[in-house]
Amino acid sequence: MKKEIILAAVLGAAVLLGGCSGQKSGVTASAASDTAASTAKETGKETESAANALIVGFDQDFPPMGFVGDNGEYTGFDLELAQEVANRLGRKFVPQPIAWDAKDMELESGNIDCIWNGFTITGREEGYTWTKPYMENSQVFVVGKDSGIKTLADLSGKIVEVQADSSAEKALQADEKLSGTFGTLQTTPDYNTAFMDLEMGAVDAIAMDVIVAGYQIEQRKADFIILDEALAAEEYGVGFKKGNDTLRDQVQEQLDAMAADGTLKKISEKWFGKDVTTVNK
Numbered sequence: 711m712k713k714e715i716i717l718a719a720v721l722g723a724a725v726l727l728g729g730c731s732g733q734k735s736g737v738t739a740s741a742a743s744d745t746a747a748s749t750a751k752e753t754g755k756e757t758e759s760a761a762n763a764l765i766v767g768f769d770q771d772f773p774p775m776g777f778v779g780d781n782g783e784y785t786g787f788d789l790e791l792a793q794e795v796a797n798r799l800g801r802k803f804v805p806q807p808i809a810w811d812a813k814d815m816e817l818e819s820g821n822i823d824c825i826w827n828g829f830t831i832t833g834r835e836e837g838y839t840w841t842k843p844y845m846e847n848s849q850v851f852v853v854g855k856d857s858g859i860k861t862l863a864d865l866s867g868k869i870v871e872v873q874a875d876s877s878a879e880k881a882l883q884a885d886e887k888l889s890g891t892f893g894t895l896q897t898t899p900d901y902n903t904a905f906m907d908l909e910m911g912a913v914d915a916i917a918m919d920v921i922v923a924g925y926q927i928e929q930r931k932a933d934f935i936i937l938d939e940a941l942a943a944e945e946y947g948v949g950f951k952k953g954n955d956t957l958r959d960q961v962q963e964q965l966d967a968m969a970a971d972g973t974l975k976k977i978s979e980k981w982f983g984k985d986v987t988t989v990n991k
Contacts, residue, residue, distance in 0.1 A: 763804045764796040764961075767822035770807035771900035774925045774981050775828040787981040791844075792826050792948075794973060795964040809899070811875040817951050824957070825949040828919055830877035832944035833884075839954050841962045843945035844974070844989045845921075849878045850940050852916045852923050854908065855933040859915060862939045866891040868914035871904045873897065878917040881942040888941075905930065917941060921986070945988070965989050 768776035768789065776786040784805040796803035808816045814837075816822045830847065831840055851870070853859040859868065865888075872879045874897040882889040889895050896913070898904045905926055907913045916923075920936065927934045948965075950958045968974045969989040978985045 762801055763823075764792065764799065764801040765804040765806050765821070765823045766792045766827075767806050767808045767813060767816050767825045768827035769810045769900065771902045772810075772827055772922060773929070775922065776805070776807075776826075786827075787977065788826050788828060790977050790981075791965075791968075791974070794968060794977070795961055798964045798967070799960055810873060811899075813875075817949075820951075823950070823954075824961070828922065828946055829949050830944045831947040831949075832942070833877065833880055834949070837952065838949035839952055839958050840950070841948040841958055841965060842989065843947050844965060844987055845946040846986070846988055847944050847946055848920045848940040849881050849917060849942045849944065850920045850923055851937045852905075852908065852918060852927070852934050853914065853937065855935050857914060859937070862888060862937065863891075865915055867893040869894045869896065869912075870915045870917055871896050871898055871907055871913040872917045873901055873904065874899060877919070877944060878941065882917060885941070901926065905932075905934075908934065921982075 766789065768784075768786075770776060770778055770784065772786075774786055775788040776784065779785040784807070789805055792805070793803040806816075806822050808822065813825050817825060817838075825838075828847070831843060851859075851862070851865065859865060870882075870889075870892045872882060872895065879897060882895060898907065901916070901918055901922060904913070904916045904918070908916055909930075909932065920940070923936055927936070948958075948961055950961075965974070966989065969987065969991075974987040974989060975985040978987050
């Protein structure tokens, strides 16, 4: 009985050793080789695809610069500009929505090629490689029409909301003389939420880009107004990872060409009813 058990064990070990040493590896190695080749091929395709793409990071809740349209597709002024640039470069346009306060991580990791979404140069000059400014903007306050708030002084003791890591937040942090008068300065992930808070009376004012403020008010048909006194003036540009001059130069070349042939003007008039672009002006 013991001999039979020992024999069985020896035979089993032989089979296992045969499999490990290649007795069955003709099929196994071939399959592995095919799989590896297929994986390499697919990886190559992905690498080639990524190299031929322009992956644009944007906030999908930032109309009219970038947002989700009624048809469920990403759209907006900046995205339309970016798509035209990608087409002219022979690249596939890939709009990549990101959390705005995670934009630097997305750019540094290579998940996106650039940030193109009402991205303010002012105050960020040294953090990115920039195109030339293509648009002027300012930071303003939006309040209810019947709120009684007419000036910046009237914001004293009020609840003011701003998007996290936005230019408006940075401007208010720098202007402690003004922000120090607020009852509360709080942040929100996006401006759609901010407008809902304002509509419900949860906040008294929103600090934000004037271009986006005007669009939001018009689209919502709400009784909001923009205060005459601006918080800060600024310029928009396309931001790339620091040192990525090659892609920046390619994009800039196309923006210059689009300004020269009237494409920038045409896209601007579509979204704003007038030419708000500043390239080579």
